[in-house]
Amino acid sequence: MWQSYAMRKEGSASSGKTKASVAVRTGLSKAEADALALLFASMGLGSRLQAHSADSFTVLVPPEQLERANELLAEEYPEVLRPDDPEKDQAVLDSSPEQLGVVVAITAACLAAFFFTHGGLDPVGRARMVEMGAITWSLVEAGEYWRLLSAVFLHFDLGHIMSNMVMLWILGPHLAREMKAWPFLLTFVVAGIAGNVASHVLTPSMAVKAGASGGVAGILGALAGLSLPGRKSGSRPSWQVLGAMAAIYGMAIGFGPGRDNTAHLGGLLAGVVAGIIFRRREEAPQGFGPTTRNLPRSG
Numbered sequence: 001m002w003q004s005y006a007m008r009k010e011g012s013a014s015s016g017k018t019k020a021s022v023a024v025r026t027g028l029s030k031a032e033a034d035a036l037a038l039l040f041a042s043m044g045l046g047s048r049l050q051a052h053s054a055d056s057f058t059v060l061v062p063p064e065q066l067e068r069a070n071e072l073l074a075e076e077y078p079e080v081l082r083p084d085d086p087e088k089d090q091a092v093l094d095s096s097p098e099q100l101g102v103v104v105a106i107t108a109a110c111l112a113a114f115f116f117t118h119g120g121l122d123p124v125g126r127a128r129m130v131e132m133g134a135i136t137w138s139l140v141e142a143g144e145y146w147r148l149l150s151a152v153f154l155h156f157d158l159g160h161i162m163s164n165m166v167m168l169w170i171l172g173p174h175l176a177r178e179m180k181a182w183p184f185l186l187t188f189v190v191a192g193i194a195g196n197v198a199s200h201v202l203t204p205s206m207a208v209k210a211g212a213s214g215g216v217a218g219i220l221g222a223l224a225g226l227s228l229p230g231r232k233s234g235s236r237p238s239w240q241v242l243g244a245m246a247a248i249y250g251m252a253i254g255f256g257p258g259r260d261n262t263a264h265l266g267g268l269l270a271g272v273v274a275g276i277i278f279r280r281r282e283e284a285p286q287g288f289g290p291t292t293r294n295l296p297r298s299g
Contacts, residue, residue, distance in 0.1 A: 191218020225275020
């Protein structure tokens with residue numbers, strides 16, 4: 001049920017005077033401000049919007065509710081909607097061409113490798129996959145370690161590459177915003193290689209192996225690593241983060257016959273480590289605790 005939080009204006013004629021309020025978050029689009037106000041309303045907090053322009057809004061709350069509003073922000077939006085740095089956070093909300101471009105580049109590399117290998121949409125035989133750089137246990141043991149990387153960008157058929165690219169685009173853009181382009185690319189590649197190494201060492205077989213799913217699992221792991229304890233207040237408990245990661249893994253990547261589960265789990269764990277290493281909050285010189293902001297004065 002929608003509550004009438006968005007349409008109230010300062011200096012309402014019915015009240016006859018303006019009620020004192022403080023800003024929780026500034027520089028939001030209308031949609032973002034409405035979403036934040038709806039969150040507050042659903043938790044029993046009063047809020048209203050102040051428009052600075054057609055695409056810049058401030059969300060205000062009564063002073064006595066500011067602490068609770070900041071707690072909600074930290075719980076629901078630990079990275080995207082921090083209350084203390086609106087200019088920096090607004091940049092996080094909007095993917096730059098470079099950040100989105102790294103996801104495009106990985107997709108393009110996988111598609112180019114697919115069409116060069118297959119010459120179209122039809123599957124090819126094992127010999128062609130091995131020729132193009134897929135993994136076999138014997139060749140890696142013979143010293144062709146480069147296959148641990150090349151196999152990340154190869155796929156067996158159209159369904160194989162489509163499922164991995166869909167998951168890349170579901171998970172990738174958000175992590176690219178969090179980690180920036182080069183750390184994101186490094187995470188994907190290292191997780192893919194780590195998954196292949198784990199599969200080669202822990203579950204050796206005569207099967208031909210290839211696919212980006214280890215790297216995609218690494219992206220999921222990195223998202224979890226960014227949210228594990230060690231951050232400032234407002235982080236979710238580790239069991240919630242890991243539980244959500246396990247649920248998403250099961251739905252998106254999953255276990256089952258024909259899946260290289262060892263490679264997936266190896267990539268997942270490598271991604272968790274990468275997420276912890278690149279955790280942006282730990283790199284920031286100042287804290288991100290709740291703060292009080294006064295509204296900018298006009299004139």
